[in-house]
Every structure is written in C-alpha cells, then in structure tokens.
Amino acid sequence: MPRSRDPLELAQRVVDGERAALPRLLSVIEQGGAPARQAGRVLHPRTGRAYTVGITGAPGAGKSTLTDRLITAAREQSEVAVLAVDPTSPFTGGALLGDRVRMMDHALDPGVFVRSMATRGHLGGLALAAPEVIRALDAAGFPLVFVETVGVGQVEVEVAGAADTTVVVLNPGAGDSVQANKAGLLEVADLLVINKADRPGADELARDLQASLQLSPRAEDAWTPPIMRTVASTGEGVTEVLDTIHQHHAYLERSGLLEQRRGRRAAEELRDILIARLEQRALDLLGSDEYRQLLAEVRERTIDPYEAADRMLLRLHD
Amino acid sequence: MPRSRDPLELAQRVVDGERAALPRLLSVIEQGGAPARQAGRVLHPRTGRAYTVGITGAPGAGKSTLTDRLITAAREQSEVAVLAVDPTSPFTGGALLGDRVRMMDHALDPGVFVRSMATRGHLGGLALAAPEVIRALDAAGFPLVFVETVGVGQVEVEVAGAADTTVVVLNPGAGDSVQANKAGLLEVADLLVINKADRPGADELARDLQASLQLSPRAEDAWTPPIMRTVASTGEGVTEVLDTIHQHHAYLERSGLLEQRRGRRAAEELRDILIARLEQRALDLLGSDEYRQLLAEVRERTIDPYEAADRMLLRLHD
Numbered sequence: 001m002p003r004s005r006d007p008l009e010l011a012q013r014v015v016d017g018e019r020a021a022l023p024r025l026l027s028v029i030e031q032g033g034a035p036a037r038q039a040g041r042v043l044h045p046r047t048g049r050a051y052t053v054g055i056t057g058a059p060g061a062g063k064s065t066l067t068d069r070l071i072t073a074a075r076e077q078s079e080v081a082v083l084a085v086d087p088t089s090p091f092t093g094g095a096l097l098g099d100r101v102r103m104m105d106h107a108l109d110p111g112v113f114v115r116s117m118a119t120r121g122h123l124g125g126l127a128l129a130a131p132e133v134i135r136a137l138d139a140a141g142f143p144l145v146f147v148e149t150v151g152v153g154q155v156e157v158e159v160a161g162a163a164d165t166t167v168v169v170l171n172p173g174a175g176d177s178v179q180a181n182k183a184g185l186l187e188v189a190d191l192l193v194i195n196k197a198d199r200p201g202a203d204e205l206a207r208d209l210q211a212s213l214q215l216s217p218r219a220e221d222a223w224t225p226p227i228m229r230t231v232a233s234t235g236e237g238v239t240e241v242l243d244t245i246h247q248h249h250a251y252l253e254r255s256g257l258l259e260q261r262r263g264r265r266a267a268e269e270l271r272d273i274l275i276a277r278l279e280q281r282a283l284d285l286l287g288s289d290e291y292r293q294l295l296a297e298v299r300e301r302t303i304d305p306y307e308a309a310d311r312m313l314l315r316l317h318d
Numbered sequence: 319m320p321r322s323r324d325p326l327e328l329a330q331r332v333v334d335g336e337r338a339a340l341p342r343l344l345s346v347i348e349q350g351g352a353p354a355r356q357a358g359r360v361l362h363p364r365t366g367r368a369y370t371v372g373i374t375g376a377p378g379a380g381k382s383t384l385t386d387r388l389i390t391a392a393r394e395q396s397e398v399a400v401l402a403v404d405p406t407s408p409f410t411g412g413a414l415l416g417d418r419v420r421m422m423d424h425a426l427d428p429g430v431f432v433r434s435m436a437t438r439g440h441l442g443g444l445a446l447a448a449p450e451v452i453r454a455l456d457a458a459g460f461p462l463v464f465v466e467t468v469g470v471g472q473v474e475v476e477v478a479g480a481a482d483t484t485v486v487v488l489n490p491g492a493g494d495s496v497q498a499n500k501a502g503l504l505e506v507a508d509l510l511v512i513n514k515a516d517r518p519g520a521d522e523l524a525r526d527l528q529a530s531l532q533l534s535p536r537a538e539d540a541w542t543p544p545i546m547r548t549v550a551s552t553g554e555g556v557t558e559v560l561d562t563i564h565q566h567h568a569y570l571e572r573s574g575l576l577e578q579r580r581g582r583r584a585a586e587e588l589r590d591i592l593i594a595r596l597e598q599r600a601l602d603l604l605g606s607d608e609y610r611q612l613l614a615e616v617r618e619r620t621i622d623p624y625e626a627a628d629r630m631l632l633r634l635h636d
Contacts, residue, residue, distance in 0.1 A: 037624050044622035266616050266623070271604055273627040278596050286589055298584050304362035305584070306355050309591040316634050 007035040011042035014140045019110065022140055026115055029132050040132060043139040048262075050081075050138035053245055054163030055148045056156060056188075058179060061169040062195040065232040066241075067148045071106055073242045074144055079111040081142035083133055085126060085159055086116065086150040113142065128276060130159045131269050154184075161188030162265050164258060165248045167241070168225075169193045170209070172201030177208035186212055189225045190248050193241055197229035223251055285312050325353040329360035332458045337428065340458055344433055347450050358450060361457040366580075368399075368456035371563055372481030373466045374474060374506075376497060379487040380513040383550040384559075385466045389424055391560045392462055397429040399460035401451055403444060403477055404434065404468040431460065446594060448477045449587055472502075479506030480583050482576060483566045485559070486543075487511045488527070490519030495526035504530055507543045508566050511559055515547035541569055603630050 007028050013021040029036045055063050055070075067082060074080045106112035117126070117133060130147070137145050147163050149156035160166055168189040170176045180186055192209055194202050206227050213224060226244055230237035252258035285291055294308040303311075325346050331339040347354045373381050373388075385400060392398045424430035435444070435451060448465070455463050465481050467474035478484055486507040488494045498504055510527055512520050524545050531542060544562055548555035570576035603609055612626040621629075 040622045040624055045619045048619065263617055267613055270609075270613055270616060270623045270626055273623055274603060274630055275600055277627055277631055278600050282593055282596050285592060291588075295585055295588055298588060299581055301363045301366065304358045305588045305591055306358055308588055309595055312588075312592055313595055 005035075007039040008042060011039040011136075011139075014136065015042060015046050017141060019113065019140065022113065022136070023115070025136055026117075026133055029136055030117060030129055032129070036132065040135070043135050046139040047135045048138070050134070050142055050145045051249055052134060052145045052147055052163040052165075054160030054166040054188075055146060055169065056160035056166065056185065057169030057193075057195075058171075058176070058183075059151055061171050062232045063148055063150075063169050066169060066193065066195055066230060066238065067146055068105070069230075069232050069235050069238040070146065070242055071112055072235075073239050075106075075109065075111060078143045079113075079141070080144050080146065081113040081137040081140070082115065082146045082148060083130065083137065084114065084116045084148045084150070085130060085156060113137065113140075127155050127158055128269070128272055131162070131265075157184055157188060162268075164252065164261065165190045165245050167191045167193055167245070169195050170205060171196050172199045172205050177205055177212060180209075181212055186216065186225075190223065191241065191244055192225050192227045193237075194227065194229045195232050197237070198231050202229060222255075223248065281316060285315060288315070290315060323353075325357040326360060329357040329454075329457075332454065333360060333364050335459060337431065337458065340431065340454070341433070343454055344435075344451055347454055348435060348447055350447070354450065358453070361453050364457040365453045366456070368452070368460055368463045369483075369567055370452060370463045370465055370481040372478030372484040372506075373464060373487060374478035374484065374503065375487030375511075375513075376489075376494070376501075377469055379489050380550045381466055381468075381487050384487060384511065384513055384548060384556065385464055386423070387548075387550050387553050387556040388464065388560055389430055390553075391557050393424075393427065393429060396461045397431075397459070398462050398464065399431040399455040399458070400433065400464045400466060401448065401455065402432065402434045402466045402468070403448060403474060431455065431458075445473050445476055446587070446590055449480070449583075475502055475506060480586075482570065482579065483508045483563050485509045485511055485563070487513050488523060489514050490517045490523050495523055495530060498527075499530055504543075508541065509559065509562055510543050510545045512545065512547045513550050515555070516549050520547060540573075541566065599634060603633060606633070608633060 005024060005028065007025075010021050010025040010028060014025050025039060028039055053070075055067055057063050064084070067084075071080050071082065106114065115133065115137075117130070134145055134147065147160060149160045166188045168180065168185045168191070170180055170192065172194065186192075186209075194205055194209075196202075206229075209227050228237060228241055228244060230241060232238065249258075252261065291312060294303070294311060297303045298305050298308050323342060323346065325343075328339050328343040328346060332343050343357060346357055371388075373385055375381050382402070385402075389398050389400065424432065433451065433455075435447070452463055452465065465478060467478045484506045486498065486503045486509070488498055488510065490512060504510075504527075512523055512527075524547075527545050546555060546559055546562060548559060550556065567576075570579065609630060612621070612629060615621045616623050616626050
C-alpha cells in the first residue's frame, strides 16, 4: 500500500485507530498550512478525552528520566503518549538525542507513543502547533498525554502550563527556587518535584519553595502544589508523583475547574491564532508595492502617515 | 476671543506663526483620535525643516541641566523647542517637577518653548505620539527641537534614538558604561557625553566607552561617536557639545545620511501605526459577541479553532 500523505485520509485512519498513520499525520500538522487545517477539522470533534500532563523545568533537572519512569508506572493502567517539545532542536519527527534516547526503551511497546517536536514553519510556532499535535494524540485514543518541554523559555512554560496538570521539576542546589520563580514556573505548577533529592540541599530547596508558595497564594483554587521528592534514576518517589497527578485530576473534575481551565485554554488558543493571522497580514501589507508607494508619498508629504495607514488597512479586505 | 479647541483651526494658527495656540494644539495631539488626525493633516506638509536632537541617559545623569545649558547656547543662533518625554509621569502638558523646573528660567523667552509629555490615551503610546508632537513643533517654525527622555526604558531609547542626532549622557561611577551597553544606548548614540566629569572615574568611563565602541563597529556610517566631557551645573563643555551636534548635522547632510535616516524613520513610524491599528482591531474582535459565540462552538467541538479564526477575520471587512 502506498504511504498516503493525504491529510483527510491520514486523520481518518488515526481516528479509526490505525496508529501506524500517526507519525505521518503529525508531520502534516507540524508543517502547518491548509493540509494541517484539513486534518484538524477531522480530529477536533474526536478530542477532549485525553488527560494532559505538562512536565517542565530547567535543562538537566532530569525531566526526561522522570518522564520515562512515569511512562512505566502509567502503563500499568493505560496507554501513554509523550510529546517532547524542544524549540531549539533542529530535528523534528523523533529526535533521538541525549536523555531522550532512554525513552526509546518503550519503543517496542505499542501502547506507548513518543514524539519529539521542534518549531517549524507552523504559523505562530510551537505555542500554536503543540495544541494541534496534542489533539491528534487525543483523537488517536491515548487517554494520557505527557508534554515534556526541554527548557524554561517563555514558550516552553506556556506549552507545559497549558496542560491539565503541570509538573515542575527542580534540583537541589544553589538558586533553583529563585530561577523557578523568575521563569514563572511556580505560577504554573500543580506539582513541584525535587528530583535528585538524594543530593545535598533538598531540604533547603523544599523550604524555599514552601516560602515562595506562601508568598504568592493562589486565587483560583484551594489546591496547593505539593512539594514531592524523587530520584528518577532509581525510580524512587515516581509512583507517588503519578498518584498525586491522579489526585489533582480528580480534584479538578470534582471542583469543576477542569472544564474552566480547558475553556480558558480554548479561548487563549483562539486568541493566539487570531493574533498570528493578523501578524501575517501585517507582514503581507508591509511587503506590498502599495506600502512602498504610500511611504514615498509620506516622504514627499503629500499624505500624512495616519492617512497612509488607513489606506493600507483598506487592503485587508482584499 | 474664545479659546478654540477646533483641531483644524488650532493647527492652521500654529502653522501661521501663532505660538499661543501651540499648547492647546499639543494637548489635542496627545489625546489622539480623530482630532489629532485632522491636525496632523494640516501640519504634515509644513514639516521637515526642524533639526531634532535626542538627549537620553539614566535618571540623575544631569540631562535636564545639560538641556537647559544647551538651550542657552543654542538661543544665540536660533529659536529652540524642547520636548521632555516621561512615560512614568502622571502629568501632561507642562510638568513642573524636579530638575525640569530649571528650564523654566527660559519661560519669559518667547523663542524657547518647553513641553513635557507623558503617555496618554494615544494609540501606540509615547512612541507614536512623540513624532506627531515633534512635527507640530517643526510646523510651528522651531528650527531646533531637543527631545529629552527621562529614563532609559525601551520606549525612551526609541524616542531619543529617532532624532537626527542622539546625545547619550553618562556619569562617572561604577557600571555606567555597562548599563549603557545593556540599555542599547551605545547603539543609538551619535555623541557620548560624560557629564559631572569633575567627579572621580571620568577617565575610566571614557576608556570603557572607547573599548565598547571599538567592540561594536558601526556599519552604517564612518561617524564614530565622540566622547565628550561636561559639567552641566557650571556650563563647562556645553558649547563644545553644541558645536559637535552641528558638526554631526553637517556630516549627515554631506553624506546623504540625513535623508536616509529620515526615510527609515518614516517607514518605521508607518509600520508602527499599522501594527497599532491591527492590534486595536484584534482587541475589538476579541471583545465581540461573535467571538464569544464562536468560542462556545469550539468548546462544543462543532468547529475547530482555525475555522473559528477564519470566520472572525471575515469581520475585519465590516
């Protein structure tokens, strides 16, 4: 059978349970444009069942190792998909680099799907592409999706923070709680995990985090992020983290906050799509001949810049 | 005679040489909207004769005192207008605070016009309002306009850097050259002035600045910003600064760079106006009933977010 890249067909096959079509579908989505839109229309009605867990923290904190262990633990209950987001990586479609190689231990398990993703061509970049890829994993029937981000840049924190439950991974050592504060990590955290907790400084970090949490009480809900400890390399504490993720999930369901959060996220995504589209139009306008002509007239003082802008904006209708 | 606020009439009177109408005209312009646009259309054809000098640097560097001394020196040759830009000030229309009180020594001189300006209502804020105010001062017939910015925030550096000649004022003392580098001040500087040069550390600062300038050679032109020394409180070195401003002016004219710079600035202003307009449209869309309705449909999964965005964008035509 020829390997189809028809977006509608790929999306339909994934929705029908054919996992083998998933990598190609995700490539289509990552590349954006009209094919991604077509696929999205098939996928969107089939989404909303997956529970998403964001895992973020500074590079080297042990996020990949922790994610790997969480996969193993979660597999006792359900199938698992992982989206590893790395805006700096030049590779898309399954980077096999560094720590992430470890996750490939699950490569023979058909109930685990791992996808690496960098930013590529997609209008609005990673922040807009990630929700679409997550919807594809959702529509493919994975009840649990881990979204691991490599760094703690704005986009990564945004992507991880848009999950149903967000896990922030920190390490003992000078300044990690300060860094986490600066990067806005504490604000998005539902669970704080001190990984490599067998190293010196874990108690101090826990105290610092406790103090930071008390300084910034959370208006939204009564959930206070628990401060947990793991040694991901040995698996210590990992089951407890997964249990707490489930507790947080149950709490969000019970309180009605899950629907609220997802509603807010949908609004944010729609807003970001609109803004990205408008930015694209602005760039189109600024590259047009009419713009150059109007600018010349402004320079000759036959029209003023506000009038020129008004005339340009009429072009939006074209 | 009643004090008219009709923008067309005010602008015409200013263009006809009636300085008394200038403060009210500037208030109209600062408030933005349709009246500012009407005034702008009258003013714009009468602009292009004034030479603008931006004066920027950290708070406390002595910019106001230096500007005050420059006014006195420049008055021997021509009339002078000063726009003092302070995004943090809650006052518009002639703030009489702190160092700027000193400039009021010129209040009885009809050949000197001083205007303070904070950001207010104007679409796009100070960065867009300042060029309009400068055009009004230009159309009013001032051949020399000083634009003094109070802080070194992004907007202030942008406003001061948009002048024909940009003077960056620094002080001896720990870290001023580092700060100047960070704030992007060295990139916009045509003249570097070490004010309070009688204090310890002036030689060291001059060396640091020299080194910084050598590290970042300027592609655009052969002009290397001279490093000058003043004691503005006594007037020492101020005449030399004014002379160097004139030399820089002559250099820009001779090399054709003045026209190039002004052309680039006009393009940047038009771009910024366009972007501000598009942002306003985006905000209008996000506040509309149709947006809420489409968002509800996305949540119900009857349409996907990209389709919703496309439908919203059709509203741009309305």
